[in-house]
Amino acid sequence: MEIYEEINDGIAVLTLEGRLDAVSSKGLKDAVNELLKKEKSSIVLNMLKVDFIDSSGLGSLVSCLKTVNNERGDIRLASLQDQVRAILELTRLYRVFQIFDDSDTAVKSY
Amino acid sequence: MKKIKFIIKSDLENVALAGMSINKLCSLTTMDDSQSFQMELCAVEAINNSIIHAYNNEITNDVEIYLEIADKYFQLDICDRGKTMDKDILERADINLLKDNFDNPEEISESGRGLAVIKDVMDKVTYKSVNGINRLTMIKYI
Numbered sequence: 329m330e331i332y333e334e335i336n337d338g339i340a341v342l343t344l345e346g347r348l349d350a351v352s353s354k355g356l357k358d359a360v361n362e363l364l365k366k367e368k369s370s371i372v373l374n375m376l377k378v379d380f381i382d383s384s385g386l387g388s389l390v391s392c393l394k395t396v397n398n399e400r401g402d403i404r405l406a407s408l409q410d411q412v413r414a415i416l417e418l419t420r421l422y423r424v425f426q427i428f429d430d431s432d433t434a435v436k437s438y
Numbered sequence: 439m440k441k442i443k444f445i446i447k448s449d450l451e452n453v454a455l456a457g458m459s460i461n462k463l464c465s466l467t468t469m470d471d472s473q474s475f476q477m478e479l480c481a482v483e484a485i486n487n488s489i490i491h492a493y494n495n496e497i498t499n500d501v502e503i504y505l506e507i508a509d510k511y512f513q514l515d516i517c518d519r520g521k522t523m524d525k526d527i528l529e530r531a532d533i534n535l536l537k538d539n540f541d542n543p544e545e546i547s548e549s550g551r552g553l554a555v556i557k558d559v560m561d562k563v564t565y566k567s568v569n570g571i572n573r574l575t576m577i578k579y580i
Binding site: 347349350351380382383384386387388390391393394397410411414415418419420421423424 | 450451453454457471472475478479482483486490533536538540543544546547548549550551552554555558559
């Protein structure tokens with residue numbers, strides 16, 4: 329999975345591309361930890377190009393949320409593909425994330 | 439009825455290839471995109487379990503994947519020769535029984551959803567170990 333970082337109106341946006349699974353989940357955690365080192369704890373994950381997620385990927389999202397919450401920040405999700413959204417709904421995890429239709433709206437929500 | 443068998447080495451790096459292959463094969467049938475995705479998801483979850491739990495992430499073993507396409511059902515079998523899973527784990531796996539507190543992210547589990555997802559998506563899930571071969575069988579009726 330590729331991860332691209334940008335700052336939009338002071339909010340850190342990580343754009344993810346590919347599969348969020350057992351292989352790539354560590355990369356996401358590392359990217360979030362790097363943002364926290366730079367004192368960026370208000371984070372948007374742009375998931376427009378994430379075409380697959382499994383329970384390991386879900387676990388990494390939860391792990392990142394806990395880590396960021398402990399720094400008084402938040403992780404908000406944007407642009408979920410239908411299949412990815414369906415998995416979040418199946419596991420009820422949509423209840424712990426704020427989910428937005430697009431990245432700009434998620435940034436403005438802070 | 440059509441049957442196909444894959445064998446991959448027990449390396450997590452190989453799981454995506456097997457999963458995407460299952461998805462593509464299913465998409466060439468009467469399954470729609472959502473159903474094909476679900477078949478991929480269940481294959482990935484089961485293969486991950488074999489690699490992580492049965493083989494303890496040791497990458498030199500084989501994981502066998504069987505896809506059977508019949509008129510009224512799709513069947514996925516994932517086989518390994520590693521540590522046998524406690525049957526209670528499969529019986530207890532249930533999305534509705536996960537002890538997540540959605541009001542407090544600190545009380546949400548980061549793992550342990552794989553089998554529950556499989557049981558939610560599939561119509562029938564069984565597990566058996568015979569002569570050292572562990573087999574998780576997942577059936578989706580059409």
